[in-house]
Amino acid sequence: MNTKSLYQEVILDHNRKPRNYGTLNEASHHAVGHNPLCGDRLDVALNLENDHIDDIAFQGESCAICKASASMMTTAVKGKPLTDVETLIQEFREMAIGKLDLESPHHLGRLTVFSGIRDLPTRVKCAILPWHTLHAALNSVTTTSTEARNDPVHATAGKA
Amino acid sequence: MNTKSLYQEVILDHNRKPRNYGTLNEASHHAVGHNPLCGDRLDVALNLENDHIDDIAFQGESCAICKASASMMTTAVKGKPLTDVETLIQEFREMAIGKLDLESPHHLGRLTVFSGIRDLPTRVKCAILPWHTLHAALNSVTTTSTEARNDPVHATAGKA
């Protein structure tokens, strides 16, 4: 495993200049994600229109992996229909825990820069937290945690 | 260590036919000794007259080592002045924990058949219990235990 490859330019760039960082004036859905093990906290707000994510923003203090993951997540899901978003959430989670065959067809695109995270079990949660929080927001859970068990995203991530 | 030598004829004989077994009609001193670790229980009653042990008896359910030790103790201390008895208690205790030099002068006589007990740490208490109870009786403690800590006999025996 080469951790350096994980800290690639693209991730470092998103960490330095996070996209869609801030709040939304009007949000139809909103959730706060929390990783109690490292104290990280992430706010995800979005506007759903006609089952499409019309707008999305995030905010919070976190490590580079988490911030870049959140930033790239927002660019990836913005404008997408809900069903596509659910697929991305699922695929990202599977990639993070090393269960996605990257050779087979998938929809992650540039999000595969996070594939190296599977070799760092303690950091998997950092990469997943934004997706986990997005999932919670879409399911109208207003606060969540990487330790919350009833969430299907975490339920598996916790085993990583 | 040869345990067999401990279970000598003399001990087995005292176990089979304990001397001074029973109760005294009138006792000036009395104590019950208890070894909670094996459930053994011993009653020692005695009559002190002019600082001499005029009469003594014991009673109770116990192992062979304990019963023989009690039996031989009663024959050893009967008729003896208190100061001699205190010396015997002290010497017996030291022998049991291997701290008595049997080559140097002492007063234990045939009681040295118990010297092998020092090699059986868990059985030391069995041999000492009668002496411990006698000591308690003389010091007007009516119930005692091999686990009682404030008794000088046990205080050291406990470390064995």
Added chain:
Amino acid sequence: MKIIDTSIQPRKIQTNSMEKFRADFPILKLKINDKPLIYLDSAASSQMPQVVIDRLVHYQTAQHANINRAVYYLSEIATSEYEGARHKLQKFINAREDREVIFTSGTTDSINLVMHGYGRKFIKAGDEIILTTLEHHSNIVPWQMLAEETGAKIRIVPINDKGELLIDAYEKLFNKRTKFVGLIHVSNALGTINPIKQMIAFAHLHHVPVLIDGAQAAPHIKVDVQDLDCDFYAFSAHKLCGPTGVGMLYGKAAQLEAMQPFKGGGDMIASVTFEKTTYNVIPHKFEAGTPPIAAAIGFGAAIDYLSTIGMDKIHLYELDLLNYATELINDIPGVHIVGNAINKTAVLSFVVDGIHPHDIGTLLNQEGIAVRTGHHCAQPVMQRFNIPATSRASFAFYNNKLEVDALIAGIRKVQKVFL
């Protein structure tokens, strides 16, 4: 006492396929008083196979760090090995999920966890707790402490002369004040295997949760907590070829979630301020502080070892030893087995006319034979049979018939000394 550590080749008296496992236990090669060690005290603590010893050494030389939270390699590997051990236990007892398995420091700790976590939260003055005459002190004293604190009452299931629970009497004890049942699966003093599945089902008819003390069952018979449907199940690693210092508590997730924590400290919390502390999810809520990491991993290795042999095979082999030994012991005049239940594990408690158990223990030791003598932390059983103590030979799959023969010869020799 001299100990000569030479590899002695056990004579092959049987072609039983279990015999080969014996060689996995280095301690069984010891000599005591120039005689081969004959270890018949596995009910008190079992011995450890080389593969578990090696696992512990490997952990200390290549994997040790504190678990949870750290992002460096050693901590990650230690965490995943520790959680891996939990998973092995989950499989071993067929729990629904890993989080239903809590690492404790042993059976006693497990039962105290339930007393503090469940009992002190849900049991009140006037409530009744059902225990049995067969319980080990570890499943009596915690409930007495709780009864004293809360004013709850303890009701006792009696046994018959064979050492079997009276199921009718058990069922009659239930009433609307009954709030908890603590039940030993296999008696450590007598070997009785209790019909716990039926007893649990009856308690559940009354909506009463049941804690099973499985310390003597898990090492000898297959345990399936879903099939038993018990609410809690506890046992210790050191009776299953694992290390001292670790044990486990199985609890149904819903029960564990409803309980209050037992010990406070690191890792059992989600966040701490002096104003407000929130607890972590199960199993972590019950694992405060640095757990016995090495021992838990050793526990997992021991479970792997036993699973490779197979619990069913172990049970059958030990039953054969039990029957063989029972017959031979019954042949000795003046020797009486205490505990003759129809369903037993390979535990033989006995008394010998005119000879105190301690003298038997000491004289058998002279022959290299290790048996336990005393009340076996089960004084109510002793009181029931009106004896202060017994001698107890308990067998594991690494024992054999040659050793039974040696025990029988040893007892006869002790009797001769006292003739």
Added chain:
Amino acid sequence: MKIIDTSIQPRKIQTNSMEKFRADFPILKLKINDKPLIYLDSAASSQMPQVVIDRLVHYQTAQHANINRAVYYLSEIATSEYEGARHKLQKFINAREDREVIFTSGTTDSINLVMHGYGRKFIKAGDEIILTTLEHHSNIVPWQMLAEETGAKIRIVPINDKGELLIDAYEKLFNKRTKFVGLIHVSNALGTINPIKQMIAFAHLHHVPVLIDGAQAAPHIKVDVQDLDCDFYAFSAHKLCGPTGVGMLYGKAAQLEAMQPFKGGGDMIASVTFEKTTYNVIPHKFEAGTPPIAAAIGFGAAIDYLSTIGMDKIHLYELDLLNYATELINDIPGVHIVGNAINKTAVLSFVVDGIHPHDIGTLLNQEGIAVRTGHHCAQPVMQRFNIPATSRASFAFYNNKLEVDALIAGIRKVQKVFL
């Protein structure tokens, strides 16, 4: 991640006589990502020297049995080795008597023992418990649980910006409702060594007993409980080159005797009937069930090992490492040490501008360097400094200046990644 276990010869950069002890630790020969392991997380858990590993193996291969009561050889030897370990601890901390030393499963267990045994018996609604901002969660959460149960109140000693306790504020907290003081000897998050002797003396003026959490002190400085005059002192073996799963609680005999037991079970009782149970004498009253026998014996071996080196020598050597590392770290722009007390052990908590501790931890691991990142189970300290987490390098006597140099180079490299 590849691990190559080859014996690498550490280059001799200093003629310091401590360097030779490093070779006693097999795990330090590991390679992580093709780089030699640089283990800087001893505050979380220390590593184990070969002599302790060997002791554990010897126990399992030639001495194991359950302790207490049995009359056969293995049980006698296990009992005497276990009690021997207690005696080594008594000497190590200069307790008056062996029975003042209780084996627990670790510091957390020790503190919970005091909470249940002393706190739940003697602390009532309205009473006040004094703790400090520096406490580890294990000396906060148990008292919060007690406060919630009883209605007692917790009062907090604040710290200054260097991470030192404000002694004036401490003394002002006392009043006639003050019933207990819980005090960390050395802060695990910052390294601060607290003036506990003076603080204990002040509490005693008010007849208030003091519990010292010595988890981070005992491994690094000489502890003399009689000189300190503390009522309780707790620490874990796994931070003193011993095994996980065992720790100790020192308590003054009179305090321990007055307390109620914590866990119920075997060996902590003198006799049991369903009507009445009487408890055993100390230390046994507090050691219910089968203790971590092997780990306790390993603890004893670790104490022997450290005593041979000498705690004073260890302290001086580690101080030298601390000063060296502090100077070098302060030279790096953008790096800030959190915790600059005058009296410190070799703990360096730091934050780096613009870089999250987790990213630092992961990237240092890439260089083979193990540091801890997070709140270190001391969230109130983090809150005080208004940070969620730090990176923490903690040193033991088996570390050296070469490793400090590697840490410094590592931090600079991390900064470059984020430039």
